[in-house]
Amino acid sequence: MSLSPVLAFTLPATVPLQGFLAVAAVLFCTGVWGLINSRNAVRVLMSIELMLNAVNINLMAFSSYLDGQLIRGQVFTIFVITVAAAEAAVGLAILLSLYRNRETVDMERFNLLRW
Amino acid sequence: MMSIADSTQFLCFLALSAAVLFGALGVVLLPNIVYSAFLLGGVFLAVSGLYLLLNASFVAAAQMMIYVGAVNVLILFAIMLVNKKETLAVIPGLALRRILSGAVCAGLLGLLLRVDFTTPWALPGPPSIGDGATIRIGEHLFSDYLLPFELASVLLLMAMIGAIVLARRDVFTSDVITGEEADQGLIEKTRTPLLIKKNLQIQPLLEKTP
Numbered sequence: 001m002s003l004s005p006v007l008a009f010t011l012p013a014t015v016p017l018q019g020f021l022a023v024a025a026v027l028f029c030t031g032v033w034g035l036i037n038s039r040n041a042v043r044v045l046m047s048i049e050l051m052l053n054a055v056n057i058n059l060m061a062f063s064s065y066l067d068g069q070l071i072r073g074q075v076f077t078i079f080v081i082t083v084a085a086a087e088a089a090v091g092l093a094i095l096l097s098l099y100r101n102r103e104t105v106d107m108e109r110f111n112l113l114r115w
Numbered sequence: 116m117m118s119i120a121d122s123t124q125f126l127c128f129l130a131l132s133a134a135v136l137f138g139a140l141g142v143v144l145l146p147n148i149v150y151s152a153f154l155l156g157g158v159f160l161a162v163s164g165l166y167l168l169l170n171a172s173f174v175a176a177a178q179m180m181i182y183v184g185a186v187n188v189l190i191l192f193a194i195m196l197v198n199k200k201e202t203l204a205v206i207p208g209l210a211l212r213r214i215l216s217g218a219v220c221a222g223l224l225g226l227l228l229r230v231d232f233t234t235p236w237a238l239p240g241p242p243s244i245g246d247g248a249t250i251r252i253g254e255h256l257f258s259d260y261l262l263p264f265e266l267a268s269v270l271l272l273m274a275m276i277g278a279i280v281l282a283r284r285d286v287f288t289s290d291v292i293t294g295e296e297a298d299q300g301l302i303e304k305t306r307t308p309l310l311i312k313k314n315l316q317i318q319p320l321l322e323k324t325p
Contacts, residue, residue: 011122015168017238018231023132023165025227027139033220034143037213039203042148042194046155049186050139053162056178064169066236068243074174075255081174081181082267086274088186092193093281099197100284106203 020061028054041098041105045091052084128168134161148194156187173249 027050034047056077063073099105138158142151159182166175206212244251256264 012125013122015125015128017236019128019132020165020169021231022228023135025224025231026136028227029220029224030136030139030143032223033217036216036220038143040148042190042197043143043151045193046142046151046190049155049182049190050142050158053159053182057162057165060166060169060171060174064171064243065238066240068241069251070255071171071244071248071251072255074171074248074252075260077171077174078177078252078256079260079263079267081177082271085181085185086270088189089278090274090281092189093278095193096196096282103199104201105197105199106201108204108206 017061017065020057024054024057024061027051027057039107041095041107041110042092044107045088045095048091049084049088052080056080124168127164131161131164131168134158135165148198149191152187152191152194155190156183159183159187170243170245171248172246173252 031047031050031054034050035044038044038047059073059077059080061073063071063077067073095105098110102109135158138154138161141154142158145151145154159178163175163178163182166172166178
């Protein structure tokens with residue numbers, strides 16, 4: 001089954017590298033905005049996970065397109081995933097400890113070391 | 116003439132990208148944090164689909180197991196443990212702050228996209244290893260990346276012990292004077308927040324319990 005010539009002309013057969021990089025860029029900026037503007041501490045941790053995933057997409061895209069034989073980017077991605085898991089565990093433990101002491105998860109009230 | 120099978124990869128990429136981007140927007144913008152957490156799981160799944168498009172089945176499986184299976188579940192548990200309805204205090208200039216940070220993020224996005232589309236990448240690179248990726252990752256992990264691999268295991272052990280120590284409750288299970296069993300719920304209610312008090316002396320926890 002073939003598409004109409006216009007649609008067939010606009011749809012490439014393979015995904016360009018720039019597509020993956022653009023998705024990663026948008027995801028990273030979304031994560032940064034959420035990191036700055038979230039008032040719930042759990043959402044801040046989620047934004048950090050979004051940023052880490054954006055970096056992972058970048059590493060995987062470069063590994064596949066520019067380093068197809070020695071896929072070092074994939075090894076780096078494995079390490080990033082490991083560190084992200086450790087970060088999430090420790091971050092949520094810190095969050096629980098904070099919640100027990102301050103009875104809130106509002107980021108604006110975690111200002112003990114601010115001034 | 117192109118058939119739809121030829122551009123399946125591209126259509127999959129478009130669908131997965133849309134899932135990632137709209138899911139991420141939902142994670143950041145939705146007011147209910149439980150919806151945000153479930154959307155975050157969807158974003159992780161879509162990202163692992165993108166890894167499958169990049170011929171990396173092992174990393175896709177690792178992403179699915181670690182992010183969706185471990186990190187997302189951990190976040191859901193944290194939400195259940197700290198989920199208290201609280202009215203947030205009004206911060207002056209919050210809207211201005213949001214607009215300014217949005218402008219900064221949009222500028223960063225423009226910069227990244229400009230670098231993305233103007234840099235002459237060294238394409239095409241060497242041919243992709245395809246299904247041999249898992250074997251190659253194993254070779255890397257046990258030859259030239261052996262030291263980071265071992266350090267990662269030490270890091271995971273440290274994170275596990277640290278998380279347990281941080282999240283543990285430091286309360287006595289029995290009354291220190293009479294020796295009778297303490298009511299855990301009562302301890303939680305009568306305990307004053309430690310950081311609010313001016314003097315940081317350790318208070319006897321069971322003073323107020325009958």
